[in-house]
Amino acid sequence: MPARFSNLKRALEKLGLTVTPPNGGSHWRAMLNGKTYPIPAHHGDKTEISEKYIRGVCDCFHLKLEDLRKLL
Amino acid sequence: MSGLIGIPFQPKRYRRRLHRSRLIRASGESILRIGYLRLKSNTMNTREYNFWFVLQRAEDVPGEWTAHCLELDVVSQGTSLRHALAMLNEACFITVCDDIFAGRDPLDRRAPARYWDELYKIVGEGKKADFSTLEESKVRSIGRQVQIKCLLMQPAIRPVKVQHRPKVPLAWTEPATAQACCG
Numbered sequence: 001m002p003a004r005f006s007n008l009k010r011a012l013e014k015l016g017l018t019v020t021p022p023n024g025g026s027h028w029r030a031m032l033n034g035k036t037y038p039i040p041a042h043h044g045d046k047t048e049i050s051e052k053y054i055r056g057v058c059d060c061f062h063l064k065l066e067d068l069r070k071l072l
Numbered sequence: 073m074s075g076l077i078g079i080p081f082q083p084k085r086y087r088r089r090l091h092r093s094r095l096i097r098a099s100g101e102s103i104l105r106i107g108y109l110r111l112k113s114n115t116m117n118t119r120e121y122n123f124w125f126v127l128q129r130a131e132d133v134p135g136e137w138t139a140h141c142l143e144l145d146v147v148s149q150g151t152s153l154r155h156a157l158a159m160l161n162e163a164c165f166i167t168v169c170d171d172i173f174a175g176r177d178p179l180d181r182r183a184p185a186r187y188w189d190e191l192y193k194i195v196g197e198g199k200k201a202d203f204s205t206l207e208e209s210k211v212r213s214i215g216r217q218v219q220i221k222c223l224l225m226q227p228a229i230r231p232v233k234v235q236h237r238p239k240v241p242l243a244w245t246e247p248a249t250a251q252a253c254c255g
Contacts, residue, residue, distance in 0.1 A: 001132065002130075002132045002133045025162045025166070026159070026162070027148070027159070027162055027163055027166055029166065029170075034174050034176075035174075035176075036166065036167060036170040036171070036174075037146065037167070038146065038148065038162070038163040038166045038167060040148045040149050040150070040159050040163065042150065042151070042155075042159065048133045048136065049133075049149070050130040050132055050133045050136060050138050050147075050149055051131075051132050052128075052130070052138045052140065052147055053138065053147045053148075053149060056140070056145065056146070056147035059145065059183075059184065060145060060181065
């Protein structure tokens with residue numbers, strides 16, 4: 001199930017990640033323990049983020065998909 | 073000789089001012105930090121990465137394409153095939169830069185085997201095609217190899233002045249000690 005970028009950003013922040021705005025491009029950065037994962041936001045807060053991306057974030061930061069789903 | 077690339081010799085005071093102005097612009101972000109390092113550097117090396125991208129039509133978001141870099145395990149998306157590719161290029165660049173600056177190997181993050189199996193399926197069963205002539209309406213998934221070159225500018229290693237202050241004297245200068253040593 002896709003999620004809006006604004007919701008995903010809020011959920012990631014609740015899980016302890018730092019989300020920083022882009023610096024010239026259209027990718028925000030989710031950071032945890034110095035590890036970065038770019039978040040595509042080409043339509044701003046209204047960007048619909050696909051399921052594949054959400055799985056990728058969870059794999060990268062070793063998050064549980066269900067925990068993230070609950071917060072979205 | 074001036075430490076700035078492409079800038080001829082300038083008076084010392086002017087050089088200092090120039091450095092300070094560039095430093096203010098480099099506000100801690102990795103891409104800008106490359107610019108900052110370039111200013112002070114006199115050594116450089118090039119790193120080349122070959123990445124496999126898998127581009128697929130997003131099933132859950134209509135009109136969007138997802139792009140996945142398997143070596144970095146980074147996913148991005150775009151409104152068209154070309155846009156998704158451009159977005160993934162940007163995402164890969166961010167990831168590689170951040171990992172290098174953090175002292176990590178970018179290739180340590182590798183996608184799980186199930187994503188590689190998808191690529192093997194596309195490469196094994198699909199047709200070879202020229203990416204520039206591909207029509208979006210006729211394809212569902214694409215595997216593509218992309219080479220990314222990073223030009224790394226490393227800061228010059230400056231000699232550090234170290235003052236040696238040994239607690240035990242290295243040589244005895246008093247005559248009594250000198251005699252004892254010789255005798």
